[in-house]
Ligand SMILES: O=c1[nH]cnc2c1ncn2[C@H]1C[C@H](O)[C@@H](CO)O1
């Protein structure tokens with residue numbers, strides 16, 4: 342099968358599990374909202390502002406990448422700001438061919454304008470419903486689910502977990518922790534995770550992005566995470582001919598075909614990597630974001646291609662569309678152009694995402710059978726691609 346065109350990638354139904362609401366604003370909206378509240382921005386004009394977010398996030402370190410959020414969070418402190426950002430998020434994703442998305446944000450970061458946590462959640466939900474209605478009217482239906490994040494350096498995780506449970510029948514699918522990873526292990530928030538498990542609630546944990554295997558191990562074996570945010574450093578527990586994968590990759594950093602051509606019989610999995618694959622723990626992978634924080638070398642050599650070939654439960658996500666200057670279609674196109682991905686691979690990650698989503702099983706199945714599969718069938722059969730085992 343020939344390489345899918347940009348138009349096909351754009352038209353193909355896509356599903357996102359990892360997209361930050363406060364990392365996906367339109368630059369023009371940041372500028373307008375900042376002007377209306379008198380917030381000083383680091384750049385003037387929409388293009389310059391978009392470039393500032395991208396360049397500043399290109400820092401090579403997660404903590405510095407996260408500093409850029411000060412300016413998006415600043416304009417999301419009022420009902421008007423939150424509603425507009427949430428509505429536009431739904432509309433922008435839908436226009437890009439996303440049919441299902443879980444959008445996350447940290448309610449505790451939106452209180453400086455005097456809103457209560459509940460008001461933040463209800464306003465964002467109202468914005469999502471407005472955006473969904475507008476997208477449907479425009480002929481691009483989408484379903485949005487909110488995930489409530491607690492910041493890992495702060496001490497509000499149990500309160501936010503309770504909030505997620507309180508709103509679980511009103512548009513909130515689950516819980517997450519985010520923020521700087523090194524120095525803030527997930528077990529710091531064990532109380533919140535134990536509470537969520539007792540409540541039969543869902544949660545994901547940012548782990549294995551800026552810190553390696555101990556973070557992933559704690560997230561899964563101590564905290565009981567349903568999914569891993571990024572999880573890219575699970576490859577630290579993978580070997581090639583007995584050599585650690587990162588060392589092997591470093592030696593092949595000038596060979597863009599290294600991952601697509603690697604003979605899988607040479608690859609070994611350690612206990613943790615085998616557990617993640619065997620238990621079908623979903624990996625919410627975000628290639629462009631990982632390049633900006635130095636969690637990966639390049640798109641061609643991003644571990645997502647090896648993990649997909651090994652049939653881990655891989656999903657493809659955007660993380661922060663504004664900071665990475667990206668979209669779901671762009672992430673997919675990059676893998677098509679630079680790592681040999683095909684429509685078959687894109688269908689597979691979309692189905693994986695729906696299998697792993699935090700909405701009820703019957704609703705996930707309906708989206709797979711009624712929306713995603715027919716959307717790819719329209720392109721014809723015989724799709725092949727990076728091959729697995
Ligand atoms: O990739 C990320 N890793 C850790 N934290 C992140 C990442 N992207 C965004 N965040 C943080 C910054 C946001 O303010 C917060 C809630 O969306 O989550």
Ligand SMILES: [Zn+2]
Pocket residue numbers: 359361519547570660
């Ligand atoms: Zn993230």
